[in-house]
Amino acid sequence: MTPTEFRKRFPVLAHRVYVNSCSQGALSVDVEEAFALYLESWHREGSPWELWVAEVNRLRAKFASSIGADPDEIAVIPSASAGINAVASALDFSGPRSQVVMGTFEFPTMAQIWLAQERRGATIRWAEAERDVLPIESYANAIDERTLIVPATHVCFRNGFKTDVAALVRLAHDRGAYVFLDDYQRTGSGPIDVHALGVDFMVTGCLKYLLAAAGIGFLYVRRDLVGRFEPTMTGWFGRVNPFDFRIDRIDWPESATRFESGTPAVPNAYAALAALNLLGRIGAGAVAAQVGRLVERYHAAATEAGFVVRTPADPDRRGPLVVVDCVDPARLLSRLAARDIVASSRGTGLRVSFHAYNDEADVDAVIHALEAESALVARRQARPAAAS
Numbered sequence: 495m496t497p498t499e500f501r502k503r504f505p506v507l508a509h510r511v512y513v514n515s516c517s518q519g520a521l522s523v524d525v526e527e528a529f530a531l532y533l534e535s536w537h538r539e540g541s542p543w544e545l546w547v548a549e550v551n552r553l554r555a556k557f558a559s560s561i562g563a564d565p566d567e568i569a570v571i572p573s574a575s576a577g578i579n580a581v582a583s584a585l586d587f588s589g590p591r592s593q594v595v596m597g598t599f600e601f602p603t604m605a606q607i608w609l610a611q612e613r614r615g616a617t618i619r620w621a622e623a624e625r626d627v628l629p630i631e632s633y634a635n636a637i638d639e640r641t642l643i644v645p646a647t648h649v650c651f652r653n654g655f656k657t658d659v660a661a662l663v664r665l666a667h668d669r670g671a672y673v674f675l676d677d678y679q680r681t682g683s684g685p686i687d688v689h690a691l692g693v694d695f696m697v698t699g700c701l702k703y704l705l706a707a708a709g710i711g712f713l714y715v716r717r718d719l720v721g722r723f724e725p726t727m728t729g730w731f732g733r734v735n736p737f738d739f740r741i742d743r744i745d746w747p748e749s750a751t752r753f754e755s756g757t758p759a760v761p762n763a764y765a766a767l768a769a770l771n772l773l774g775r776i777g778a779g780a781v782a783a784q785v786g787r788l789v790e791r792y793h794a795a796a797t798e799a800g801f802v803v804r805t806p807a808d809p810d811r812r813g814p815l816v817v818v819d820c821v822d823p824a825r826l827l828s829r830l831a832a833r834d835i836v837a838s839s840r841g842t843g844l845r846v847s848f849h850a851y852n853d854e855a856d857v858d859a860v861i862h863a864l865e866a867e868s869a870l871v872a873r874r875q876a877r878p879a880a881a882s
């Protein structure tokens with residue numbers, strides 16, 4: 495499937511310049527049909543739970559293969575927060591390793607869940623950013639023999655900075671700490687191989703570049719670690735056989751399903767599987783190539799226009815999101831909306847993000863609109879003229 499064919503699957507693109515996949519992916523006809531299929535199965539069968547649980551397991555297998563993992567390393571969870579909580583609940587902070595090292599680019603839910611572990615004996619140490627860059631050296635200054643785990647966002651939701659995960663894993667593992675990757679702002683925008691990267695845990699969810707709906711996330715746990723953890727945030731779907739209905743004892747299966755808790759969000763599993771199948775038809779490599787081209791075009795044009803671009807120019811240090819500083823984000827967003835452009839903001843940053851369904855005309859439309867609304871966009875200070 496070519497990017498042009500892919501684009502045609504998303505009706506919203508016929509009347510909007512949609513550059514908000516960092517917040518919510520656009521709705522494809524495939525995902526819409528999957529919801530209808532779920533409803534139809536409910537109408538037809540009444541309560542086809544075996545069929546529905548099988549769909550969730552198909553989703554688990556499909557997601558696993560999309561990140562280079564095996565199905566038994568994947569927990570299907572209702573949100574990224576649920577996966578982070580399940581892992582945190584399994585950790586023991588009473589030993590010599592009680593420290594959590596986090597960068598200041600984390601999404602709030604990641605930071606808040608680990609801050610909550612202070613009640614259970616954890617201590618938090620921050621790896622500090624230098625403005626919109628979080629160098630590995632900041633982690634190197636913070637990770638030591640007391641560090642248990644390093645939760646790290648892959649791409650920052652606020653400025654688009656991309657962490658060098660391979661370097662972070664080397665550093666943390668050398669010092670005996672786990673790495674817990676939050677890939678939410680990247681998954682679906684290009685390939686990843688979790689085994690090759692060596693991360694210990696990874697969490698992500700479906701509503702952004704995975705192009706589905708809220709209610710489904712995924713937790714990857716490296717196979718050799720699974721058996722070491724007994725999450726106390728748990729429930730009947732976290733058992734060896736949920737349909738044993740035992741209330742007198744608890745067990746944890748030898749797979750990542752031990753990190754699951756309650757009944758899965760079946761309608762959203764239908765949607766998520768359809769979206770993954772669609773992404774599979776274009777291919778992760780082709781998605782990455784299209785996204786990379788558009789990010790480069792937008793970044794270069796915004797820089798050329800004199801805007802304050804907060805996302806790195808280095809393609810290795812950025813993902814599908816580019817952030818430009820603005821003067822009045824709410825006003826700018828409503829001006830863009832009046833031009834049928836859907837974007838979002840965090841703080842003073844205007845977030846414009848690309849998927850394989852976007853094209854060059856989308857980039858040019860956003861740049862044109864920002865130039866037309868330039869009073870609302872921050873500009874770089876003109877360089878003082880060189881002394882002659």
Ligand SMILES: Cc1ncc(COP(=O)(O)O)c(C=O)c1O
Nearest residue numbers: 573574575601603651678679699
């Ligand atoms: C980096 C990152 N992590 C996590 C989340 C959301 O987590 P949850 O699925 O728990 O709502 C987001 C959503 O915006 C995000 O950008």
